[in-house]
Amino acid sequence: MADTYSLTCLKCNVALELGGLFSTDENGVHVEELESTGMKENSTKAIHKYDEFVARALCKFLLLHRNHELRCISTTGEDYFIGTDGFIADLEAEDLVKTLVSAESFDPESEHCELESEIRDRKALGLYTSRPQV
Numbered sequence: 001m002a003d004t005y006s007l008t009c010l011k012c013n014v015a016l017e018l019g020g021l022f023s024t025d026e027n028g029v030h031v032e033e034l035e036s037t038g039m040k041e042n043s044t045k046a047i048h049k050y051d052e053f054v055a056r057a058l059c060k061f062l063l064l065h066r067n068h069e070l071r072c073i074s075t076t077g078e079d080y081f082i083g084t085d086g087f088i089a090d091l092e093a094e095d096l097v098k099t100l101v102s103a104e105s106f107d108p109e110s111e112h113c114e115l116e117s118e119i120r121d122r123k124a125l126g127l128y129t130s131r132p133q134v
């Protein structure tokens with residue numbers, strides 16, 4: 001069984017396709033470890049798995065969407081969010097790799113305040129519960 005998964009930012013409504021995930025081989029036999037078909041580089045048609053291209057695309061996505069609500073969801077799962085929260089645009093991995101993440105926009109203090117406010121709002125709406133203390 002296979003399905004395509006994306007790393008999705010629910011705040012910005014954008015997704016980075018991670019590739020298809022499959023749990024069986026070509027003969028239908030279950031594999032021990034969940035595998036990915038890899039990330040596609042559209043201009044060269046290359047498929048990347050566990051290489052520098054994938055690392056750069058993921059890092060850029062995470063840097064651009066720091067403090068945002070991220071989910072790794074199937075393409076089918078995206079439909080639930082499309083229906084409730086608008087269109088989710090697919091990002092090209094190679095565009096992300098080339099994207100300059102400006103250091104000028106980096107303001108941890110402001111991000112902390114924004115996060116604190118968001119958590120306070122969610123708690124007030126009953127949408128967020130604190131993690132149990134360990």
Ligand SMILES: [Zn+2]
Pocket residue numbers: 009010011012013064065066068
């Ligand atoms: Zn975002």
